[in-house]
Amino acid sequence: MKETTFEIHHLENGWGWPDIDSDEVAVEYLCEELEVPEELISEVHCCDGTMQLSLIPGRGYMRDDWYVNLIRCA
Numbered sequence: 001m002k003e004t005t006f007e008i009h010h011l012e013n014g015w016g017w018p019d020i021d022s023d024e025v026a027v028e029y030l031c032e033e034l035e036v037p038e039e040l041i042s043e044v045h046c047c048d049g050t051m052q053l054s055l056i057p058g059r060g061y062m063r064d065d066w067y068v069n070l071i072r073c074a
Contacts, residue, residue, distance in 0.1 A: 004042075006074035008051040017049050026051050034073060035066040 011017065013033050020026050026044045030036040030053065040061065042054040053070075061067050 003071070004055040004057050006053045006055075006070060008053065008074055009049065010073070012073065020046050020051065022046075034070055036070060037061075037066070 011020070011029070011033075015029055015033065020029060023044050023046060026046050027038065027041060029051075030041065030044065031038050036053075036055075040056050040058070042056045043052075044054075045052045053074075
């Protein structure tokens with residue numbers, strides 16, 4: 001089964017950790033910049049320059065571009 005929990009340490013496209021001031025902004029980053037579908041996000045937590053993301057388990061998105069990009073970023 002594929003991975004559903006990720007830790008992101010580096011942000012892309014001009015985002016910095018000071019920009020991520022809440023879990024809601026973290027979801028915005030994930031959806032806008034990494035194109036993660038919001039309906040597949042189970043949990044997001046940010047702490048000390050790390051974003052922890054849990055996805056709802058499923059096999060349907062394993063080959064989607066956003067998932068491959070997420071693996072690359074994590």
